[in-house]
Amino acid sequence: MDLSPLWLSIRIATISTVIVFAVGTLSARWMTRRSFTGKQVLDALFLLPLVLPPTVVGFALLYLFGKNGWIGKLLLEWFDIQIVFTWYAAVIAAIVVSFPLMYQSAVAAFSKYDYSLENAAYTMGAGQWRVFWTISFPLAWPGLVAGLVLSFARALGEFGATLMLAGYIPGVTDTLPLAIYFSVEAGNEHQALVWVIIMVVIGFTTIYWLNNWNQRPWKKHVGRKR
Amino acid sequence: MEKTRRSEEVKGMLKVNLEKNLAHYKLDVSFQLEDELVILFGKSGSGKTTLLNMLAGLIKPEQGKIQLGNRMLFETGKVDLPPQQRNVGYVFQDYALFPHMTVEKNIYYGIKSKQLSHTGDHVKRMIDIVDISHLLSNYPGEISGGEKQRVALVRALAYRPDLLLMDEPFSALDEKNRLQCHEEILRLKQEWQIPILLVTHDHGEASKLGDRIVHMEEGKVTQQT
Numbered sequence: 001m002d003l004s005p006l007w008l009s010i011r012i013a014t015i016s017t018v019i020v021f022a023v024g025t026l027s028a029r030w031m032t033r034r035s036f037t038g039k040q041v042l043d044a045l046f047l048l049p050l051v052l053p054p055t056v057v058g059f060a061l062l063y064l065f066g067k068n069g070w071i072g073k074l075l076l077e078w079f080d081i082q083i084v085f086t087w088y089a090a091v092i093a094a095i096v097v098s099f100p101l102m103y104q105s106a107v108a109a110f111s112k113y114d115y116s117l118e119n120a121a122y123t124m125g126a127g128q129w130r131v132f133w134t135i136s137f138p139l140a141w142p143g144l145v146a147g148l149v150l151s152f153a154r155a156l157g158e159f160g161a162t163l164m165l166a167g168y169i170p171g172v173t174d175t176l177p178l179a180i181y182f183s184v185e186a187g188n189e190h191q192a193l194v195w196v197i198i199m200v201v202i203g204f205t206t207i208y209w210l211n212n213w214n215q216r217p218w219k220k221h222v223g224r225k226r
Numbered sequence: 227m228e229k230t231r232r233s234e235e236v237k238g239m240l241k242v243n244l245e246k247n248l249a250h251y252k253l254d255v256s257f258q259l260e261d262e263l264v265i266l267f268g269k270s271g272s273g274k275t276t277l278l279n280m281l282a283g284l285i286k287p288e289q290g291k292i293q294l295g296n297r298m299l300f301e302t303g304k305v306d307l308p309p310q311q312r313n314v315g316y317v318f319q320d321y322a323l324f325p326h327m328t329v330e331k332n333i334y335y336g337i338k339s340k341q342l343s344h345t346g347d348h349v350k351r352m353i354d355i356v357d358i359s360h361l362l363s364n365y366p367g368e369i370s371g372g373e374k375q376r377v378a379l380v381r382a383l384a385y386r387p388d389l390l391l392m393d394e395p396f397s398a399l400d401e402k403n404r405l406q407c408h409e410e411i412l413r414l415k416q417e418w419q420i421p422i423l424l425v426t427h428d429h430g431e432a433s434k435l436g437d438r439i440v441h442m443e444e445g446k447v448t449q450q451t
Contacts, residue, residue, distance in 0.1 A: 113325075119284050120322035122309040124336030124385060134335075138326050 001191075004171060005179040006198060012087060012175060013155035016094035020151045024102030025144055029136060032110040033118075050100035054160025057096055061165045065092065089166035090173055094155035101154050102147040109143025110136060146210060153206045157199070240389055240421045244280055244290035244300075248273065253445035259389075259421035263411075265436035266425045273445040274425045275319070278391045281423070282316050283309035294388055294421075315387030319394045321378040323366035329377050330362040336385035349384045355417075356380055356410050372403030376410065383414065392424040396431065408435060 031043065049057050065072040065083040075081045083089050117139065121131045137144075159177040166173040168182055176195050183192035240259040245252065253273045257264075266274045279285040281292060283299065286306065292299040294314075299307050323332050333353070337345050353359050356376040361369055369377070375395060382390060395411075396404045412435065415422060426432055432439050441449040 114320070114322065116318050116320065116322040117324060119279075119282075119309070120316065120318055121324075121335065122284070123282050123312070123314055123316040124381075125310045125313070125338070126335070127310055135324060 001194070005174050005176050005195065008087065008090075008174065009156055009176040012090045012094055013152050016091050016098060016155045017148060017152040019091075020095055020099050020102045020155075021144070021148050024099055024147060024151070025106050025137075025140075028103050028106030029110050029132065029140075032107055033115075046103050047100045049097050050104075054097060054158070055164060058093065058161035058164025061089075061093060061096065061161060065089065065165065084165060085167045085169060085173065087166065087173055090158075090162045090175055093161035093165050094158045097158050097161055098151035098154040102151040105143050105147025105150065106140065109140035109147070112143065113139045142214060145213065149206055149210050153203060156202065238295040239293075240281075240423075241291065241293040242281065244277070244287045244292065246276065246280065246285070246287045246289075248276065248445060251444040253277065255442070255445070255447050257440055257447060257450070259423065261419045261421060262437040263415050263422040263424060263435060265432040265439045266423055266442060267427065267429075267432045267439050268442035269427060272442045274442055275393055277442075278316070278393055278423065278425060281389070282314050282391060283307060283312050297388075313385070313388050315382035315385070315390040317375075317378045317382045317390070317392040317395045319397065321366075321374045323374055323378060323381070325366050327365070328362065329358065329364050329366065329369065332366065332377060333362075333381045333384050335381065345384070345386065348386075349380070352380045352383060352414070355413060370403075371398050372400075372407065375399060375403070375407055379407075379410070379414070383418065388420055390418070390420060390422040392422070394425050394427070396426070396428075404431075411435060 027046070031039065062084070063069050065075075067073065067076060067082070067084065072083055075083060081088075083092065118131050118135050121135045126134070157177055158175070159181070162173070162175060163178060163181075168174060168178050174182070176199055180192050180195045180199070183189070183195065238260070242258070243256040245254045247253075251273075253276060255273075255277060266277065268274055276285060280287045281299075283306075287300065287302075289302045291301050294312075297307075298305045299312050299314075323329075324335070327335070333349060337349070353362075356379065358373060358376050358380065361373055361377070366374060366377070375398075379392075379395070382392075396407055399407060408431070411422075411424075424435065426435075439451045440447055441451070
């Protein structure tokens with residue numbers, strides 16, 4: 001049996017999750033500590049992919065990254081890189097649809113503890129990055145991990161935007177959800193069932209692990225009120 | 227040595243003259259502190275905590291000046307040192323101990339490894355004075371309110387600040403612990419010789435601890451005794 005869709009999905013989800021984790025964490029921390037005009041608008045934009053149908057996200061991405069799109073055109077002319085119909089396209093689609101989940105979890109995580117902890121660190125001479133790495137990041141860690149896991153699961157399950165931007169090219173862009181759809185369409189239900197079982201097992205394990213992880217004993221130091 | 231030298235140079239008077247528009251009134255204060263313990267006394271909502279936050283660099287005043295010894299911490303349009311460069315010790319109302327670090331790590335957080343060799347001894351002595359050496363490996367969630375207060379105090383003094391701010395440091399303590407902490411503050415004051423500004427709304431506490439009392443009401447200094 002050809003397992004390439006499984007490995008491709010895992011590769012795409014992993015790369016997109018690493019990017020989403022870094023960008024989502026930093027932007028959430030930035031947003032929770034600042035107030036400026038237009039903050040609500042930016043916040044809504046960040047969360048937009050969560051409520052839009054994936055086909056709308058796919059259409060927008062095609063508009064940007066297509067051969068005649070703003071970014072697609074530049075990439076093609078300057079670096080000779082084509083995004084559409086490659087696995088990069090699947091990574092981009094996964095990033096956009098999973099970002100809101102990471103962002104939302106991270107905003108909640110950074111809002112959960114008392115800001116005076118960061119202020120205390122500043123008064124003790126710590127700079128922005130030291131405060132981030134020694135105070136904010138460890139205190140938000142449980143929430144950040146929740147976001148990480150949810151984003152990974154969302155990236156793994158991405159279908160609509162991926163299909164529009166990356167298309168279905170066996171061996172190149174056939175991620176698990178696409179492989180399931182096209183197996184069923186081709187009448188190969190046995191093959192589809194195997195992929196479905198794999199997806200369900202991964203999904204279940206994710207949620208189960210996350211629930212248990214959140215109740216780990218060391219959390220008492222982080223979660224407890226001082 | 228660098229740090230010690232700097233502290234000696236700038237040691238001395240705190241001169242404050244600040245204005246800031248708050249939601250219900252304008253904060254407008256002006257006072258001076260030498261190496262003494264001054265009580266900032268007033269009802270809640272009179273702007274005491276805002277004033278401390280402005281001195282620490284956590285809130286930006288609209289206008290004014292903060293001078294500590296020969297260093298200018300803030301001057302409208304010219305200087306606005308970030309909190310990490312002010313060298314001000316701050317004991318927060320709820321102590322703000324880092325819950326994920328042991329007491330020891332909390333205390334040494336503000337000391338750079340370069341300074342450890344000559345600052346270590348004085349920190350150890352303070353740990354002995356306030357009697358918390360047996361708590362060093364505990365987490366803040368595992369110690370009592372009085373113990374947290376003492377840890378927060380040592381932590382704020384560990385990096386040899388030029389000014390100490392304390393925001394209602396004893397409000398969460400029971401009578402016995404409070405009296406004990408009063409004694410410790412008075413002892414550390416002897417040892418330290420820096421300006422200390424302590425916020426309270428307890429009259430007994432104010433007259434017991436303060437060399438002077440500055441009364442605040444709706445953002446203004448109404449009386450100095």
